[in-house]
Amino acid sequence: xxxxxxxxxxxxxxxxxxxxxxxxxxxxxxxxxxxxxxxxxxxxxxxxxxxxxxxxxxxxxxxxxxxxxxxxxxxxxxxxxxxxxxxxxxxxxxxxxxxxxxxxxxxxxxxxxxxxxxxxxxxxxxxxxxxxxxxxxxxxxxxxxxxxxxxxxxxxxxxxxxxxxxxxxxxxxxxxxxxxxxxxxxxxxxxxxxxxxxxxxxxxxxxxxxxxxxxxxxxxxxxxxxxxxxxxxxxxxxxxxxxxxxxxxxxxxxxxxxxxxxxxxxxxxxxxxxxxxxxxxxxxxxxxxxxxxxxxxxxxxxxxxxxxxxxxxxxxxxxxxxxxxxxxxxxxxxxxxxxxxxxxxxxxxxxxxxxxxxxxxxxxxxxxxxxxxxxxxxxxxxxxxxxxxxxxxxxxxxxxxxxxxxxxxxxxxxxxxxxxxxxxxxxxxxxxxxxxxxxxxxxxxxxx
Numbered sequence: 001x002x003x004x005x006x007x008x009x010x011x012x013x014x015x016x017x018x019x020x021x022x023x024x025x026x027x028x029x030x031x032x033x034x035x036x037x038x039x040x041x042x043x044x045x046x047x048x049x050x051x052x053x054x055x056x057x058x059x060x061x062x063x064x065x066x067x068x069x070x071x072x073x074x075x076x077x078x079x080x081x082x083x084x085x086x087x088x089x090x091x092x093x094x095x096x097x098x099x100x101x102x103x104x105x106x107x108x109x110x111x112x113x114x115x116x117x118x119x120x121x122x123x124x125x126x127x128x129x130x131x132x133x134x135x136x137x138x139x140x141x142x143x144x145x146x147x148x149x150x151x152x153x154x155x156x157x158x159x160x161x162x163x164x165x166x167x168x169x170x171x172x173x174x175x176x177x178x179x180x181x182x183x184x185x186x187x188x189x190x191x192x193x194x195x196x197x198x199x200x201x202x203x204x205x206x207x208x209x210x211x212x213x214x215x216x217x218x219x220x221x222x223x224x225x226x227x228x229x230x231x232x233x234x235x236x237x238x239x240x241x242x243x244x245x246x247x248x249x250x251x252x253x254x255x256x257x258x259x260x261x262x263x264x265x266x267x268x269x270x271x272x273x274x275x276x277x278x279x280x281x282x283x284x285x286x287x288x289x290x291x292x293x294x295x296x297x298x299x300x301x302x303x304x305x306x307x308x309x310x311x312x313x314x315x316x317x318x319x320x321x322x323x324x325x326x327x328x329x330x331x332x333x334x335x336x337x338x339x340x341x342x343x344x345x346x347x348x349x350x351x352x353x354x355x356x357x358x359x360x361x362x363x364x365x366x367x368x369x370x371x372x373x374x375x376x377x378x379x380x381x382x383x384x385x386x387x388x389x390x391x392x393x394x395x396x397x398x399x400x401x402x403x404x405x406x407x408x409x410x411x412x413x414x415x416x417x418x419x420x421x422x423x424x425x426x427x428x429x430x431x432x433x434x435x436x437x438x439x440x441x442x443x444x445x446x447x448x
Contacts, residue, residue, distance in 0.1 A: 014145050014155055014211060021206015022145075023158035025091075025138055027199035029083020030166035032102070032131055033379070035192055036124070037250060038274065041383050042257040043106065043178070043185055043344040044389075049115035049399045056387020058117050059254075062125040063380035066373040069129055071358030073136040087137035087144075088204055094134025095200035099193035101127040106189030108182030112399060132372070133292065134200055139345070140368040143352040145211055160342045164281025170195070171274030175257070179292040180267070229370050234438040235351045239371060242344050243378040244429035245305070248422035249337065252277075252312065252381025255418025258390070262406060262414045263281075264323050276330040288339040296439050297350070298345050305430035307332055312423035347438070354443055364416045379394065384421075 036059070044055035073090060080086045105123040109116070142155050170192065177188040229235055260269035291300040311332030318326040348371060354366050393413035398404045 004059050013424070015209065018207055018210045019155055021157065021203055021208075022141065022210070023162040024199055024206060025203025026159045027166040028098075028196050029138065030163040031136055031170040031192060031195055031199070032098075032135075034167045034170045034253070034274075035188075036105075036127075037379065037383065038171060038252040039174060039185075039188075039254060039269070040105075040120075040124070040176060041254050041387055044117065045387075045395070045397045047108075047180065047185060047399065048120070049112040049183055050114075050117045050120075051059075051391065051397050052387045052395045053399075054117050055304035056384040058121050058124065059387065060258060060377075060380045060384035062121060062128045063377045065125060065128055066376045068134060068373075069132045070136050070373035070376070071366070071369040072229055073132050074140065074366055074372075077137040077140065078366065080362070082362050084208075085210075087141055088207060090137040090205050091134050091200060094130055094132075095197060095204060098127065098134060098200070099131035099197045100278040101130045102196060103193040106178075106185045110226070114162050128376070135372050136369050138167045138203065139348075139372060140352075140364040141207065142211060142345070143265070143349040143364045143368075159345070160338070163341060164278050164338070165284055166195075166199075167278035167281065168275060171278055172271040173272075175270045176268075194227030208280075212224045213300060220225045229367065231357055232351070232367075234354060234436065235367055237432060237436045238344075238351055238438075239374055241429045242371070243303075244425050244432060245308075245340050245344065246375050246379045247382045248308065248312070248429070249383075250379035251386050251425075252333070252382075252418060252422040254383035256384045257412065258414040259318075259326075259418050262411050263318055264326060266323070269323065272327060273330050276327050277334040277337060280331065281336040281341065284335055284338045285342060288342050291339075292343060292346070297347050298433055298439070300339060301343045301347075301436075302430050304343065305426055305433060306338045307336030308340065309336075309426040309430070311336065311424050312419050312426060314387040315419040318415065318419075347436075350438055350443060354438055357417040357443070360391070385421065386417050389413045390422075 020039050041052075041055050044050035044058060045052050077087050077090045080089060082089050084092070101123060103128055105120060107123075108293055111119055142159075145155060174192060175187050177191060178184045189294050190199060229239075256273050257267065257270045260273060261267045288300060288304070290301065292345070295303075311329045311334075314332070315326060315329040318329070348367070355361070355367070390410060390413055393409040394407045395410040395413070396404045396406060
């Protein structure tokens, strides 16, 4: 297997129109990551009357499928040859299948309890499959557009601006539309599905002129993909620290509606809490890019992890200091989260470029497929753990419009599970980041 290089200079600046088109595509990834992570568990326990521990399984098990489907999509997109390029046909397939599957997940059929859990499981499995068609090739593209270390961060800076906008809108609008009734969730599913469709089609057409500095060739089998990943130490470290960060984010996001409802006593605060998390994404990206240039990406990511951890630990005192204090703590979390999101993806592109320079083989689809599989599984695992904590604490499920009084143990589980658990794991990610050694100098010395 060899790298096929297109006849373009490796330091080529990616055209502004391509950056914009690629960035808009992240509205899909951000919205899909936010809405189910924020509302799916709450939808099942408080609208469909699904027990909390079963709801956690429903949110988690379809994501296990990602371990199989995401590397497979990465492999197939590496091999694809078409007039649309290697990645874009798969993005188009995702655009045509994800919106209807997503809408069906929140269709709100006249089911409750275990039948409702079974229905959501099937729909969410189809949704996860359709999302893989789009996400894996989409995230593989930056490593192929440019070979420049800082140009990759510049591309992803545009992406993260749209990520912030998408999380801001979806995190505030989706809960407002959904409310507490099945009909509201049904309408929310349709609205979000429309947004996903527009985002994915914009990315498909907007990246039609994207430069391809390096063209990947596929590994012969899924087993070979896992073997390739095991030989790449920077990738394994980056994957580990990213998984820790995604678990922390998944737990925090799943807990947000419960924190708003049972700790702050205001279910409407879900939207304002999300605003504090994602608002910093819109204004701090240039600052995080500057910090990554001054202290390298590793130093900037450690700082982001520390901010995330500090905000989550401080959030434990919400009952003593009230809603304003809680929102201030979440704002600190949001500043750290913005840095983590930008730097994760930028460092993944660096790992792919370094691997190509060292081995002579571009395996962007391989690494991106494994990365996205692990990321989505671990993110959903956060919701699973939170659901099990609630179940163990005696959380009582309820139907739409019929809230019930929760035992004190369940209320404490909401607070501690949504704060201390993500704080502990985020702190662990900072320790892992300290061991990550792939710097700009090392990339240059490898010829990347």
